[in-house]
Amino acid sequence: MDSTHSLSIAKHPPKAIKRITCLGSGFVGGPSSAVIAFKSSVEVTVVDINVHKIAAWQSNALPIYEPGLYEIVRAVRDDHPADHHRKDHDSLQNATTHHPTRPRLFFSTNIDQAIRNADLVFVCVNTPTKAHGIGKGSAADLDFVEAATRTIARVATQDTIVVEKSTVPCNTAQSIREILAANAHPGVRFDVLSNPEFLAEGTAVRDLLQPDRVIIGSLSTPSGLRAAASLAEVYGQWVPRERIIMMNLWSSELSKLAANAMLAQRISSVNALSAICEVTGADVDEVSHACGLDSRIGPQMLKAGPGFGGSCFQKDIFNIVYLSESLHLYEIADYWRAIIDMNEHQKQRFTKRIISCLYNNLAGKKLAVLGFAFKKDTSDTRESPAITLVTNFLTERARVAIYDPRVPQQQIWRELADNGCDPETLKRNVSICSSAYTACEAADAVVLITEWDEFSNKTVSATVPIPKENQRIRAAASTIKSTTPMDTPPEAADQGVSRLSRSGVEKTAGFRIPPRKSAGIVIKDPKNGEVKTFSTQQSSPDTSLLLRDPNIPPERTDWSSLGRSVVSPANVESARDITSSIDGRLRATEMTSDSKPPGRLDWARIASSMRKPMFVFDGRNILDHRKLEALGFRVEAIGKRGTTAREPHI
Numbered sequence: 001m002d003s004t005h006s007l008s009i010a011k012h013p014p015k016a017i018k019r020i021t022c023l024g025s026g027f028v029g030g031p032s033s034a035v036i037a038f039k040s041s042v043e044v045t046v047v048d049i050n051v052h053k054i055a056a057w058q059s060n061a062l063p064i065y066e067p068g069l070y071e072i073v074r075a076v077r078d079d080h081p082a083d084h085h086r087k088d089h090d091s092l093q094n095a096t097t098h099h100p101t102r103p104r105l106f107f108s109t110n111i112d113q114a115i116r117n118a119d120l121v122f123v124c125v126n127t128p129t130k131a132h133g134i135g136k137g138s139a140a141d142l143d144f145v146e147a148a149t150r151t152i153a154r155v156a157t158q159d160t161i162v163v164e165k166s167t168v169p170c171n172t173a174q175s176i177r178e179i180l181a182a183n184a185h186p187g188v189r190f191d192v193l194s195n196p197e198f199l200a201e202g203t204a205v206r207d208l209l210q211p212d213r214v215i216i217g218s219l220s221t222p223s224g225l226r227a228a229a230s231l232a233e234v235y236g237q238w239v240p241r242e243r244i245i246m247m248n249l250w251s252s253e254l255s256k257l258a259a260n261a262m263l264a265q266r267i268s269s270v271n272a273l274s275a276i277c278e279v280t281g282a283d284v285d286e287v288s289h290a291c292g293l294d295s296r297i298g299p300q301m302l303k304a305g306p307g308f309g310g311s312c313f314q315k316d317i318f319n320i321v322y323l324s325e326s327l328h329l330y331e332i333a334d335y336w337r338a339i340i341d342m343n344e345h346q347k348q349r350f351t352k353r354i355i356s357c358l359y360n361n362l363a364g365k366k367l368a369v370l371g372f373a374f375k376k377d378t379s380d381t382r383e384s385p386a387i388t389l390v391t392n393f394l395t396e397r398a399r400v401a402i403y404d405p406r407v408p409q410q411q412i413w414r415e416l417a418d419n420g421c422d423p424e425t426l427k428r429n430v431s432i433c434s435s436a437y438t439a440c441e442a443a444d445a446v447v448l449i450t451e452w453d454e455f456s457n458k459t460v461s462a463t464v465p466i467p468k469e470n471q472r473i474r475a476a477a478s479t480i481k482s483t484t485p486m487d488t489p490p491e492a493a494d495q496g497v498s499r500l501s502r503s504g505v506e507k508t509a510g511f512r513i514p515p516r517k518s519a520g521i522v523i524k525d526p527k528n529g530e531v532k533t534f535s536t537q538q539s540s541p542d543t544s545l546l547l548r549d550p551n552i553p554p555e556r557t558d559w560s561s562l563g564r565s566v567v568s569p570a571n572v573e574s575a576r577d578i579t580s581s582i583d584g585r586l587r588a589t590e591m592t593s594d595s596k597p598p599g600r601l602d603w604a605r606i607a608s609s610m611r612k613p614m615f616v617f618d619g620r621n622i623l624d625h626r627k628l629e630a631l632g633f634r635v636e637a638i639g640k641r642g643t644t645a646r647e648p649h650i
Helices: 003-010 029-039 051-057 069-077 111-117 143-155 172-183 204-209 222-235 249-280 284-292 313-326 330-357 385-395 409-418 423-429 436-440 468-477 490-494 603-609 625-630
Strands: 019-023 043-047 105-108 120-123 160-164 190-194 214-218 244-248 366-370 399-403 430-432 445-448 499-501 504-506 521-524 531-534 545-547 557-559 565-567 577-579 614-618 633-637
Touching: 019 029, 019 111, 019 143, 029 043, 029 069, 029 105, 029 120, 029 204, 043 051, 043 111, 051 105, 069 105, 069 204, 105 111, 111 143, 120 143, 120 222, 143 160, 143 172, 160 172, 160 222, 172 190, 172 249, 190 222, 190 249, 214 222, 214 249, 222 244, 244 249, 249 284, 249 313, 249 330, 313 330, 330 385, 330 445, 330 614, 330 633, 366 385, 366 436, 385 399, 385 409, 385 423, 399 436, 409 423, 409 430, 423 430, 436 603, 625 633
Parallel strands: 019 043, 019 120, 043 105, 120 160, 160 190, 214 244, 366 399, 366 445, 399 430, 445 614, 521 565, 614 633
Antiparallel strands: 190 214, 499 504, 521 531, 545 577, 557 565
């Protein structure tokens, strides 16, 4: 952190931010705006030119899926009455917030009006890779950023802080400043800040509620420092001050690109090792686990797979490649480009292994593809490995049946068509199924691409400890002293959560904190009504937290008179996660070792419907291979020798 920059900011009192307008309602703008409205006193309006997307944000069918997002949007958009029991003095400071006396989150297509009313404007528009002209295939396309900037300059009638939140190349802020200054109304002043997002799709809400850091870049002028302090005051309503990092504009812009490039580098590194493992007989999971235990390395982003996807990693690396080449740093550009090359190689290597195992012929064979999103707990398919793999299968004249629990059918069709798949081939050889069982029926092989929990057949250990990285979250949770069980009011079913304490029931969005002596979690099978109890334990002796499964709509949650949740599964594993706060990074899991979690696939049923011999290609290493082999499957997994004893392709 630039301590001089931070000290300078401290000398300039902030401007009170009462209204924020967010330009763009996508994966960044939507969740970011919802959490700011939820955790602060600021009124936030999200605008977009896409009428259908805004209509979706105004409905109960949000245009994107993120665990916990629906509950937060409902609370601040609709002023949902079920949240009124939440207390401002909650001892877990970051778990709750003051509930609005009126809605604080709005969605609109009236862009001009929203800009005129705003003290601060977030620019959260798309910045794809250029598809034309100089820099094609690597440089960022800033058309939308420039259009948004010109709109702000044309419309704003008062001094406004403009914040670039989209991922942009270095010096974009300077371009924004010049456009605003050249087109501003007389007497209107703009200050430009950089405030990049560091959200992982699937955990975006959690990343926003308790971020590792919030970076704010500004000029070192008095006006720039005051603008930075004003934005810091907004985040400071729930983010600890030591995690709000001030720096100059250019450092802030490059920090986002650098972070994503380094994360992608880790994935490509472990994927490169997976090829060596397949030849030598080493197990990539064991190798990555051993490496992750080194405190200098850590365990994150060391999971081998079919290649990384998402909207950021590839695009941001290409940005660095183009920047390096523009600065005549060609060796640097080659270094970063190699990460992309390895990612593409991993997809092709996995494809070749599948073809080889299926007797070097896919023509006419049916492949069941499980998962199309680029990772679990998100509906985002941008740059998903599934797009390349399915395209490869179609090139080999295979028939492909696709199932993903969260990705809409039209989105899958669009991604395949945009990737160059012939419309007639898609119509003839691709089917998108409503269940995994339908996709796998009469299939020659199952190709698992997305690590959705419902696909896994692994037995979950009775107690999985919360990772050491969550020490600060456990410490916060340990301040709560749970006492005797209490009845949970029926109205709590709307949110699926309650906190039980001496003072009564206190609500937290999406979570229940059971009492210390809680008997456990009760899961009711919707088919036969059978009730099973699962033990709950927590490393903290004072409390344990249960996250309501985010895949289950609030209306699917019932409440028992004993103050224990009775969850009706909806195609997902229930009672899945144990964590330490609403803002925590939930990673621990508890389940009895002798039962199949509700909502998971019955692989025996799948085996009974497939053609023989049966193949499973585990692209995410989330399956228990011995169990599958006992059912008669031949299992091949990335980074491991398969049961077919064929030579892997490198």
